[in-house]
Amino acid sequence: MAANILLVEDEPGIQELLKFNLAQAGHQVTAAGDAEHALKFLKNTLPDVILLDWMLPGMSGIDLCKRLRSDERYQPIPIIMLTARGEERDKVLGLDTGADDYITKPFSPRELVSRIKAVLRRRAPQMTDEPVEINGLRLDPTSHRVSGRGQALELGPTEFRLLHFFMTHPERVYSRTQLLDQVWGDDVFVEERTVDVHIRRLRLALEPSSHAELIQTVRGAGYRFSAEVG
Amino acid sequence: MAANILLVEDEPGIQELLKFNLAQAGHQVTAAGDAEHALKFLKNTLPDVILLDWMLPGMSGIDLCKRLRSDERYQPIPIIMLTARGEERDKVLGLDTGADDYITKPFSPRELVSRIKAVLRRRAPQMTDEPVEINGLRLDPTSHRVSGRGQALELGPTEFRLLHFFMTHPERVYSRTQLLDQVWGDDVFVEERTVDVHIRRLRLALEPSSHAELIQTVRGAGYRFSAEVG
DNA sequence: AGCAGTATGACTGATTTATGACATGGGCAC
DNA sequence: GTGCCCATGTCATAAATCAGTCATACTGCT
Structure with missing residues (x-):
């Protein structure tokens, strides 16, 4: 830590x-x-x-x-x-x-x-600085690296924080507002739709190792990081 | 919560x-x-x-x-x-x-x-955010997931709320008006018959795991969610 | 049969999300 | 300081999905 x-x-x-x-x-x-x-x-x-x-x-x-x-x-x-x-x-x-x-x-x-x-x-x-790994997707806060099944993945700072949050809070839906609070910070003044864009960027970044599907859209509710299907 | x-x-x-x-x-x-x-x-x-x-x-x-x-x-x-x-x-x-x-x-x-x-x-x-499970049908509000005997089920936002309400209020008949109040909200202006349509959609969604029969029609009164037969 | 209530399928406008493009601004190398 | 590059947030537009309504078929009851 x-x-x-x-x-x-x-x-x-x-x-x-x-x-x-x-x-x-x-x-x-x-x-x-x-x-x-x-x-x-x-x-x-x-x-x-x-x-x-x-x-x-x-x-x-x-x-x-x-x-x-x-x-x-x-x-x-x-x-x-x-x-x-x-x-x-x-x-x-x-x-x-x-x-x-x-x-x-x-x-x-x-x-x-x-x-x-x-x-x-x-x-x-x-x-906490402990590495997280779910379904072969690995994120190491210390080295600030992400890899999918051995393959290194490139993501920007915001995507990194977003993924880190998701991986430490899996199997749970978060609304855009909640994500803004948790990942961006309480006091930021950012459009809710901006979350969509970063979700997309995160998905693109995870695509090379086919981990994009871990980021799931829950219509009307928000987004969820989940190892399960659908 | x-x-x-x-x-x-x-x-x-x-x-x-x-x-x-x-x-x-x-x-x-x-x-x-x-x-x-x-x-x-x-x-x-x-x-x-x-x-x-x-x-x-x-x-x-x-x-x-x-x-x-x-x-x-x-x-x-x-x-x-x-x-x-x-x-x-x-x-x-x-x-x-x-x-x-x-x-x-x-x-x-x-x-x-x-x-x-x-x-x-x-x-x-x-x-409350606690998961509900009745007769093998499981709904988890936090992850926003529904599954029937392990199999994931897909339902839209309204159907999700409707099912959540039913599962937390089982064995009791609700009129269309009551359902509109509880699931849609007090102030909505919606045709009563719309409930029928969503009931149907909910039943279709529950069909894959044969849980559709939990949603029962009570002629002249409304609908009921019940684990018991008929 | 006749009636009232319910089921179903189709349709349309509305809402929500995805996507691509763009402007801004900070940081870094030079 | 200057210029470049990347990251970020916003917007416009496309795409997907949903909600509500209606017309029609069906069901159970008397």
Whole structure:
């Protein structure tokens, strides 16, 4: 995967420890000692995940979490709460603040890493860098390559993202609007019909290895990526 | 799922929190701060579910609920009451107002989402995205696919909606008018006999897997989807 | 048989999707 | 900076499919 992670943790020891472990797992980590620094950082950069300590000097992790959740700019970023307390009450409260997951100290780095992975997959499965392969069609996010039964396929950037999204969300119909949101981004102002054009370009690109039929039109509903026929 | 939800809640914090969580679950949320705004909104749009805070400035949630229940236009819309008090007395009172469910604060977003799902299933089963299967005939709303005993079946948009409605409302006769309301929409201006034609098209589409007989004609009354014979 | 309700096939306008062409604009090489 | 090239989004038009209506044939019931 290799995600950009914002770590908000006041205790230097734990901060270092986590930074090291996450870097070890291939992530890019930025650390902030309190909510203020975190917010300052977020002004300029949107990380892929936020790790948030429960207890922070000044604004608490909970409050920061709530605040982030109320801002639509940060709303889609997954948040994982780090907490020392393990009571059920707190867990529920944690989820109520809008956090996607919580993890109770002490925890193993391995656990943290896998939770990050899980949360990324849930929010934006196409973000993970794992190669996907369906019916001999293979897409590798790391090398940014696509091949059909060994044969290399050429597709443009948008077609690549579109295919990546489809392959990580197969067997499901997506309307043009949904595709625009997911593949183009929430805030783009693009004609719905543009999707048709990119679908066509994607199909053309997949033609050489006869994988074009994986992209199916569902009249009145949208498009679907499916390994099944029809 | 993906329902249109009207949220009536005066406290901005909770309103935001819920809006976020519901949006996260794929719903479309409109928020109103009090009963008046809610009513104004309802004049133009009918949501699929209404979330109603117990305590509201001005007209209380309870009163609003009663009022909505007395208007047949709003009567079929499921209402879920949000309440901070947990006493049994209140619960009963809540149900007496005509609410379909109540949920006591604090509650987890997960719980709320699942209650919404439950309430939708009860009131409008065809809205939920769960696959339906009857007698080997299977319809999956997410992938927008229909198959009979493994064999893929082709049906047009209207036939798909019609079948979905039937499968989620089996063993019950619906008049042509009712079907027009439920499948076509309340406001369409279409000849009643048109239903016959689509019934026929649906039957033709189901023929390949011999599921056509599930669509039964009830002379003088309408049509019925039934797994039982004749 | 006669009647009312239902099935069926054909037709037409309307809607939805596919396709090819084009204008724009950014990035890159030089 | 200049020019070229590719990618992107939009449009016009063609093609495909669908929805609704009607005329007619059929069915079951009394």
